[in-house]
Amino acid sequence: MNIGDAARASGVNQKMIRYYESIGLIGDVARSANGYRTYTHNDIHTLAFVRRARRLGFSIEQIQALMTLWRDKERSSAEVKAIAQGHIDELQAKIEELAEMRRTLEHLVSCCAGDDRPDCPILDGLSANVDAASALAGVSPRGHP
Amino acid sequence: MNIGDAARASGVNQKMIRYYESIGLIGDVARSANGYRTYTHNDIHTLAFVRRARRLGFSIEQIQALMTLWRDKERSSAEVKAIAQGHIDELQAKIEELAEMRRTLEHLVSCCAGDDRPDCPILDGLSANVDAASALAGVSPRGHP
DNA sequence: CTTGACCTTCCCATCATGGGAGACCCTATC
DNA sequence: GATAGGGTCTCCCATGATGGGAAGGTCAAG
Structure with missing residues (x-):
């Protein structure tokens, strides 16, 4: 082959x-x-x-380790499980990071009219003036109602 | 400065x-x-x-576009919203991809004793013989109960 | 005048993936 | 025997965003 x-x-x-x-x-x-x-x-x-x-x-590095265990007939399944669990944790962390981004963005998007006018809470949110966007949603970033 | x-x-x-x-x-x-x-x-x-x-x-490319709109006082908020929504969709796709990985891995991990013995459904699952892992969980990949 | 904190440019590395060039190798067809 | 095509080889380069580090210029305080 x-x-x-x-x-x-x-x-x-x-x-x-x-x-x-x-x-x-x-x-x-x-x-x-x-x-x-x-x-x-x-x-x-x-x-x-x-x-x-x-x-x-x-990752390649993790696969390296997995393959070493794969070939090792004396391995303990605990070692394999540890690698897998570690990776699950990484995945989870990444997922949460992305979900947090999405959440924030969805909030901004929901505030944006999305019409012909230039006023845009999304851009406002990205500009320094976060209060502007927050205020629009009735969220007070410094606990000031 | x-x-x-x-x-x-x-x-x-x-x-x-x-x-x-x-x-x-x-x-x-x-x-x-x-x-x-x-x-x-x-x-x-x-x-x-x-x-x-x-x-x-x-991404840098998206930011490029956002900044152009940011500076353009004649922009329509719809354009900004489209970019943001596009990015939300990307985030969502990525999240789902990672979640699917996590789901599969969690399944394998839950099947693994994680003890001193070498038997490991995780490695079995990564090996060609996927049926072995699936069978362990009582899941039949080809709809054969 | 020295010391230390800045600043500059330039090169290199990451991680996994892939494109493309230029050179061989092998088989089938003419 | 020539030629066409497809397969393979190695080598270099690129991606995206980030950063390390070297070698050298600049400035203010001591």
Whole structure:
């Protein structure tokens, strides 16, 4: 199996396969006489593992660790779980960060008429004068009703 | 005001101020005789605008557009609102993507004993044999009860 | 005059992904 | 045997936003 077949079989594209090899995420693969990379069934399996892990948002570094455990038949599932839980926490933090942005933006957007006139609470909110936007929504940033 | 003061006043750090200038996000700023950048009150205001927009997750490109509208007294608030709504949609898409990852991971994690033994549904789930993990949770991926 | 705090530009690194160039390799068809 | 096409190789560059660090100029206080 050449790299093109490996890409199709694993769902990881060629560029990425070479990249993963170059950074040592996957071991150096066998080469045939012409210098082409040759993939075994097992290599494909590894690539597919990486792909799934990436799709779940694991970083290369985390995947490195996961693969070490994957190959280690003496591992404890607790180690794997810790990595996964750590990643869940990262995801959660990111989600909350984005949700907070969205919340703020939705508030501004809901205050904006969205018509032909230039008056715009969104721009006001982005300008220094946050009070202007807050006031529009009846929210008092410094607890002053 | 030199760049250090501008950074403190606007909350945008020096590196970023220079970067924003280099990519044309903010216009070239005045220089004093010694070549130091000199910031006016207005420049600070602009920087603070950029900072707030960044904090809401707007890309530089979007901020570019927002600032153009900001300066345009003939703008329609609809244009601003469209950009903001577009960004909300992006945020929402990202949130959903991350939430889906989290959901899947939480499922796997909940199936994992997290003890000293090597058996690990998380690794099984990342391996090709997805059925193994699904089966553990009583979920049938191909609608086969 | 030195010290220390500023400021300048320039280069490099991040993370994961990909585009593209230029050079080989192999197979099929003419 | 020539040529066309598709596959592969390596190498360089780019992304977006951020920042580290080097080497050197400037200024005010001691």
